[in-house]
Amino acid sequence: IITGGASGIGEAISKIFHQEGSNICVIDNNKNKLENFEKSIDSKDDVLTFSFDVSDENSWKDCIKEVLNTWGKIDVLVNNAGMSLRSNFEEMKKEDWDKVFAVNSTAVMLGTQNVIANMKKNRSGSIINVSSIFGLVGSARSSTAYHASKGSSRIFTKTIAAQYGKHNIRSNSIHPGFTDTPMTEDIHSIEQVRNERLAMTPMGRLGKPEDIAYGALYLASDESSWVTGSELVID
Ligand code: NAI
Numbered sequence: 001i002i003t004g005g006a007s008g009i010g011e012a013i014s015k016i017f018h019q020e021g022s023n024i025c026v027i028d029n030n031k032n033k034l035e036n037f038e039k040s041i042d043s044k045d046d047v048l049t050f051s052f053d054v055s056d057e058n059s060w061k062d063c064i065k066e067v068l069n070t071w072g073k074i075d076v077l078v079n080n081a082g083m084s085l086r087s088n089f090e091e092m093k094k095e096d097w098d099k100v101f102a103v104n105s106t107a108v109m110l111g112t113q114n115v116i117a118n119m120k121k122n123r124s125g126s127i128i129n130v131s132s133i134f135g136l137v138g139s140a141r142s143s144t145a146y147h148a149s150k151g152s153s154r155i156f157t158k159t160i161a162a163q164y165g166k167h168n169i170r171s172n173s174i175h176p177g178f179t180d181t182p183m184t185e186d187i188h189s190i191e192q193v194r195n196e197r198l199a200m201t202p203m204g205r206l207g208k209p210e211d212i213a214y215g216a217l218y219l220a221s222d223e224s225s226w227v228t229g230s231e232l233v234i235d
Contacts, residue, residue, distance in 0.1 A: 001025045001074060003054050003111060004081030006033035008181030009130060012209035013078055013216045025067050029053045054081045054107035060114045073122050076220045077115045079108040080130040084146040097145040104149035112160055125169040128219045129157045133175050133235050161229030170228040172219045177235025179207035
C-alpha cells in the first residue's frame with residue numbers, strides 16, 4: 001500500500017514495487033493523477049487504486065477491508081502522502097497548521113493503525129514513513145508546520161518499531177533531501193532557490209524520485225529484516 005502513490009516519489013515507489021512483482025494498492029486524493037497513473041502502468045489484477053484523503057479515518061477502514069478481501073494480507077505500508085503550506089510563522093493560521101499535521105502526521109498514524117492487526121496476524125510487516133531531512137533538523141525557511149509534522153512522523157516511526165518488533169513488524173522512516181517532483185516544481189524553478197539547494201547537496205544535483213524509491217524498496221524487502229526504527233537519509 002502506497003499513499004500519495006500517483007505522483008513524484010510515491011509514483012516511483014509504486015512503479016518500482018510493481019516491477020519487482022508486488023501487488024500494489026495506490027492511494028491518492030488527486031483523481032486526475034490517479035487516472036494517469038492507471039494508464040501508465042501495465043496492470044492486470046495486481047493493482048488496486050483508491051482515491052481518498054488519507055486523513056479520513058473511515059476511508060482507511062473501507063480501503064483496508066477491500067484490500068484484504070482481494071488479496072488476504074498486507075505486507076508493506078508506505079505512508080508517503082504529504083503536503084506543505086508556506087507562510088511566515090507569525091502569520092500562519094492554526095487551520096493551516098492543522099491541515100499539514102492531518103496529512104503529514106495524523107494520516108501516518110491512521111494508515112499504521114489500520115494495517116497493524118493484519119501484520120500482527122501474519123507475524124510480518126514493514127511500515128515505511130516518508131519524512132524529510134526537515135524531520136531531522138529545523139529550517140530557517142517558512143514551512144514551520146511541515147518541518148514539525150515531519151519530526152512527528154519520525155518519532156512515531158520509532159515508537160511503532162519499539163512496540164511491534166516482537167511481532168516481526170518493522171517501522172522505518174526515509175528522509176529525502178531536495179528532490180524534483182510536482183511538489184517542488186514551483187520552488188525549484190526559481191533559479192536562486194535551486195542554486196541554494198544545489199549548493200547544499202554534496203552530489204551536485206537534486207534528487208530524482210527513483211533515488212528515494214530504491215530506499216523504500218530496500219526497507220520493504222527481506223534484505224532489511226533486521227532494520228527497524230532507523231532513519232534512512234537519502235540526500
Ligand atoms: P507530490 O506532490 O509529487 O506527491 C504527493 C502525492 O500525495 C500527490 O499525488 C498528492 O495528490 C498526494 N496527496 C497529498 N495529500 C494527500 C491526502 N491528504 N490524501 C491522499 N493523497 C494525498 O510530492 P513528493 O515530492 O513526491 O512528496 C512525497 C513525500 O515526500 C511527501 O511526504 C513529501 O513531504 C516528502 N518529501 C519530499 C521532498 C521533495 O523534495 N520533493 C523532500 C523531502 C520529503
